[in-house]
Amino acid sequence: MNYEEVMKLALERGFYFPSCEVYSDANAGFWEYGPSGVGLKNKFLELWRRELIRRDGMMEIDGSQIMSKSVFEASGHLGNFADPIIKCTKCNSTYRADRTIAEIANIEIPESADLNEFDNAINENKIKCPKCKGDFGTTKKFNMMFKVGIGPQEEEAYLRPETCQSIFVDFPRLFKTMRGKLPLGIAQVGKSFRNEIAPRQSLLRLREFYQAEIEVFCNPRRLDEVEKFAEIENTIIRVQTDAEPISMTCKEALESGTVPNKFVAYYLGILTEFYEKTGIDVSKSRFRKLGDKEKAFYAEVAFDFEVETTIGWLELVACNYRSDYDLSSHAKMSKEKFEVMDNDEKVLPHVFEISMGIDRSLYTILEHSLKNDKEHERMVLSLKPYLSPVHVGILSLVKKDGLKEKTDEIFLNIKRKFDAFLDHSGAIGRRYRRLDEIGAPFAITVDHQTLEDNTVTIRKRDSMEQSRVDISKIDSILLESVGFP
RNA sequence: GCAGUUAUAGUACAGUCUGGUUAGUACUCGUGCUUGCCAAGUACGUGACCCGGGUUCAAAUCCCGGUAACUGCACCA
Incomplete structure (x- = not known):
């Protein structure tokens, strides 16, 4: 299904909707999750924990x-996370100073240069607004971080633009107190904040968004000593280094030099296995190797994990080999020691980062899962059962003759073990359709026969098949069917 | 941030050009009846003109400003 259909579902069924929508001064770039969205998000994160954090023995903070x-001085975000921008005094169009100057006057000025240099170049080359020929004002730095004032003195601080800086600054304590050993993965889920110039398309470009980040600390001299590599050597990943993505096993990716070492290949492998289990069609995915111009300022090697959707390729995860950029910067700035012992060797660890955009991932899951079942005139959200916000609908065929009471009784027994939804009202078909739209994989229906022999029907979402089972079997059937893989 | 388009119920749309009675339709939603396993029927019901200002006897409708969404450009460390 396309963006529009997903949006409609999101609004109608409580997945997500605009923030502060009752007020006219609501800002762009802020969206909130409703009950269905939170259900999906929580389960997505549980899967992430199982498939990456626990699988690899990582810690979560x-x-x-x-x-x-200081954190952002050291991290480089105060200097590098800002673009030099110029604004036309006539039509208000905003451009990046370095790019506009390069395009018009063919002069390369690094974006980190002094602001005067841009102004001088603009004056000397008489650069005007490409749109309206108006004059540009002076160059300013636009920093994408939200600044906040702490306490009555309003001391300068920032909302984090990525979650991982806590992981870096906490690393020395965590390594010591948690008895760390390289390689060590430290993970965090949480919100990050970026003052985007033009937020767009709901969950896809937010000013306040969720990230699930993993930083794996490693000894740079032992990047090919990865025993766990055997687990994923035959896992197929799709890698794009130039025109087209190519499917290959992790082993082939390593041997062909497409991926630089076993260490990186291992994480690309388990990441692909994770996304396969979210129900995203990984045959439409690629790890795109970024060129020097595209890479973030801290990255040495970078692969973006992207997935094809109806609105194009979406970047879901940034995989960056950050070397010792962060730890050495924080060591220098804080004057703390960040070296650790790896066997008998004292090393400043390097970092490989797996920075996942949760909101975009959830959108992609919805888009890849939503199906229009024309034969039965219904929309079906074919989520993996373990990701569904509602595991099972508990329905009475009719309310009367004691069926309601019997249904309530079953719901009462089940509601703390599973995400169950009780529904008595309206035609049974309509209730099934509603459950289909929020992705509930099962519906249990109580009918007159239930009162005679204690059996119920259980309906499967995707096939619409029904079978009759004893009430005592419900627990074990659900446990087996909606459990994580 | 620029340009264009748009903004009416939970959703999708009509009405606005040409200001004027109770803002209409479909689906949805709630309650009853009916049927008794896949959006059926039936009756009743809930529910909206994005915000602020102006013009006018009168504004959902005209004008100005704001905000948001969509599309394109630019931006996306």
């Missing part, structure tokens, strides 16, 4: 969203 100025 939960850091502050507001962090001090």
